[in-house]
């Protein structure tokens with residue numbers, strides 16, 4: 652099995668002015684492609700381990716110790732970016748609706764509280780990483796950050812929404828102002844896709860089936 656770079660579901664300039672075209676091109680064709688290429692290289696001698704990336708990230712402890720960290724870095728880089736592209740969209744609704752909106756209101760009080768918590772966690776996270784909205788196994792929602800390309804899947808959580816905190820995702824436009832980047836991202840958050848993932852999790856206990864089949 653060879654891993655491949657998924658096509659963006661929109662044009663490189665579609666998220667302007669929130670995310671500039673040059674950043675999107677370098678991020679997708681440069682950074683994401685590199686994780687895909689490295690993962691293929693690492694697993695080339697291990698055909699039995701060429702599993703969907705979410706499966707790899709869910710069972711890291713079972714992988715050979717000599718490749719475990721490299722697999723986590725590059726399978727995580729591939730899976731996290733794939734999710735990131737999917738939960739962004741041009742011209743999106745500014746706020747969630749339906750069941751995911753109700754769940755956010757139940758667990759965070761209201762959408763504004765959730766936004767503040769998400770931006771605070773993303774702002775204070777040190778160095779590279781990701782800020783997530785995840786579903787816990789008990790059905791509650793949580794906001795958390797992970798280092799480098801670590802995935803919540805490795806902790807048994809289901810990712811619903813994510814923003815990339817690596818400088819490569821915002822530095823060309825926002826330089827050192829990560830809070831400005833995070834505040835602007837809400838206008839391109841793809842809440843219908845997040846809501847779909849939440850409903851899938853509620854029905855099936857897992858929200859990544861489509862990506863598992865696609866990657």
Ligand SMILES: [Fe+2]
Nearest residue numbers: 682815817820
């Ligand atoms: Fe990135």
